[in-house]
Amino acid sequence: MKKIIKKTESKIDLIQYEVKEKFGLFDKVIIYPYRGYGNQNRAVIHGRILEKEPIIHEENDLPDSFWTNLKKTWKRYESDEIPGVSLKGELYGYEAHCTSDNEGYFFMEFNDLESTSLVNGWHEVKLEITDMPFDLEYDSTATGEILICEQQNPFGVISDVDDTIIVSDAMHSIKRIITMISNDAPSRTPFEGVSELYHKLIHHNKNPLFFVSGSSYNLYDMLISFCNHHDIPKAPFILRDLGIDKDQWIRQDSEPYKVSNIEKIFEMYPRLEFILIGDSGQHDPEIYFKIYKKYPDRIKAIYIRHVHTEERRNEVLSLSKQVDVPFLLMDNSQMAIDHAKENGWIY
Structure with a gap:
């Protein structure tokens, strides 16, 4: 049953992408990174490729009202993800690559790190879309963050x-x-x-x-x-x-x-x-x-x-x-x- 529903969901998503692409209904697509973590030799970061929702993905001064929050809640769960997007990440000269899955999620792993810059605290990761499988407007870059721990504390x-x-x-x-x-x-x-x-x-x-x-x-x-x-x-x-x-x-x-x-x-x-x-x-x-x-x-x-x-x-x-x-x-x-x-x- 799961396989049938999954297959049906994928077909519906594909039709939705094709229709929205044909009629120019896509909003700008963004890389939405989640905070990652790592040690001095290995680090991971993940995130999602989504259509941008200004009410969610931009700073705004909207009132903290019932109707504003209802709209935010709807937009959070009605998110439109983009699958099959290729990405490159860079952390202090080290590169990693990945592709977003059917739900738009991506997972990126940096291995064999030897950078002396990886001390306790937060470090920036440069993210870039290297291949977009749809004819869409998108922001090609974003900056993610990784928490590094040297394991020197207890x-x-x-x-x-x-x-x-x-x-x-x-x-x-x-x-x-x-x-x-x-x-x-x-x-x-x-x-x-x-x-x-x-x-x-x-x-x-x-x-x-x-x-x-x-x-x-x-x-x-x-x-x-x-x-x-x-x-x-x-x-x-x-x-x-x-x-x-x-x-x-x-x-x-x-x-x-x-x-x-x-x-x-x-x-x-x-x-x-x-x-x-x-x-x-x-x-x-x-x-x-x-x-x-x-x-x-x-x-x-x-x-x-x-x-x-x-x-x-x-x-x-x-x-x-x-x-x-x-x-x-x-x-x-x-x-x-x-x-x-x-x-x-x-x-």
Whole structure:
């Protein structure tokens, strides 16, 4: 059934491209890079080739109103991707090449890096379209960013997003949809103390931070703006794709997706331990427990924000007794700050 729907979707997309191309209905196409990450020898970055939506992809002074946010939400999920686009990337003279897939996503990997410029912090990547398979107007270049960690410090941080740093009502589908439509980045609510906690943990990018979330890449711009607005440290967002693919049905399952991407981060930074931060609302405790069982020497601590029922609290507390590393069920960010200070991880 998946193959039939996938094949049908591809045919519909092809017809759509041909019709829009014939009648000049395409908006300008852009490279939309997501933040990447790497070490001193290897780095990865990915993104998407999309039609440009000014309300999403440009700075604007539109009011944070219901109707503006409704339009933004619609445009985020109604995005028009461009497949088969060839790209070149350059990082301090090193080149990499790739092609966008059927959903417009591209993945670029730089290997055998020996640049002394790759120190802790953010580094620019020049991206360029080298072949466009459709007769479209497009911006041929864009600049991406990669977070480099030298692994000289003791740990990194991997965090969830919904109900971990941002109040999302993830357990209540209707509330979550209303919140998403009614509020954009400035009016979304962070949990108190999140900015202080994460800034102290990463210590000026010496300890890398990664957001691995079940949220969709369609919300990427909002999440970036949210963190900027609320002074939450800059970090790569590793999110999920919405769509139909050979490995997914509408969207990837949360647990295997999160486990897989946490393992990729572990592979990139084999000398680091990690503090895992999530919430009790969904499956973060079980996912992090699974990671701990497989990589007990890579987990420094687990912090879970309690956002659910007392029954769920007891479940998480029971799980915490099965690990030999600090496992904190926190009611607020200050509890995590105090715990990290007590252990000498922050100052």
